[in-house]
Amino acid sequence: RKEVEQDPGPFNVPEGATVAFNCTYSNSASQSFFWYRQDCRKEPKLLMSVYSSGNEDGRFTAQLNRASQYISLLIRDSKLSDSATYLCVVTGTASKLTFGTGTRL
Amino acid sequence: NAGVTQTPKFQVLKTGQSMTLQCAQDMNHNSMYWYRQDPGMGLRLIYYSASEGTTDKGEVPNGYNVSRLNKREFSLRLESAAPSQTSVYFCASIRDRVVGETQYFGPGTRLLVL
Numbered sequence: 231r232k233e234v235e236q237d238p239g240p241f242n243v244p245e246g247a248t249v250a251f252n253c254t255y256s257n258s259a260s261q262s263f264f265w266y267r268q269d270c271r272k273e274p275k276l277l278m279s280v281y282s283s284g285n286e287d288g289r290f291t292a293q294l295n296r297a298s299q300y301i302s303l304l305i306r307d308s309k310l311s312d313s314a315t316y317l318c319v320v321t322g323t324a325s326k327l328t329f330g331t332g333t334r335l
Numbered sequence: 336n337a338g339v340t341q342t343p344k345f346q347v348l349k350t351g352q353s354m355t356l357q358c359a360q361d362m363n364h365n366s367m368y369w370y371r372q373d374p375g376m377g378l379r380l381i382y383y384s385a386s387e388g389t390t391d392k393g394e395v396p397n398g399y400n401v402s403r404l405n406k407r408e409f410s411l412r413l414e415s416a417a418p419s420q421t422s423v424y425f426c427a428s429i430r431d432r433v434v435g436e437t438q439y440f441g442p443g444t445r446l447l448v449l
Contacts, residue, residue: 234377264437273425273440274378317377326368326393327438331377 233257236318236330243335247308251333253301253318260328262321263294265303267314268332274317277303305335337361339441341426347447348416356411356444358426366429367409368393368438369401371422378425384409416448 263280318330380393
């Protein structure tokens with residue numbers, strides 16, 4: 231079983247739609263959680279951190295469910311510029327990031 | 336403030352050739368990392384350096400060596416390139432290895448081994 235699993239997609243949605251991505255992780259001792267965005271042939275860039283209390287940044291909302299070991303990302307009012315691959319990232323000790331394979335939007 | 340820089344951007348090697356990928360950061364970060372990204376595999380950690388003078392293996396270290404030259408620079412060396420090392424290589428850095436800190440990535444080096 232992969233440490234971090236994501237649906238690879240692609241998700242094809244019309245502009246204005248709401249789209250949700252989920253991610254599951256296997257290590258219950260994981261400490262930090264993030265969503266990164268990666269544009270084609272570019273480096274990953276931090277989109278947002280994920281907290282148990284949930285956090286929102288404009289059209290983006292991230293949630294963490296530690297009991298079920300999954301992380302979600304909700305994008306409202308999708309725009310063409312949101313087209314990218316979204317990487318679920320989990321951190322354990324030594325700040326070593328474990329990446330999901332990404333979900334393409 | 337350039338962030339994390341990598342050279343070269345592209346490289347083509349023949350099997351058996353050697354090369355060094357360079358990475359530098361100007362953010363005074365303590366820890367630096369090398370990843371490779373392959374289709375369908377996600378990013379995988381090759382080596383990391385928690386602080387100047389230390390290096391440790393990651394998930395896929397075989398065929399690679401690293402040097403933390405100083406606080407700014409962290410290089411990755413392929414002594415004898417193989418086609419399986421064709422990939423995109425990303426360097427990353429983080430200020431401190433504490434919960435919540437995030438990594439900043441360089442633009443990547445695209446390597447093709449023939």
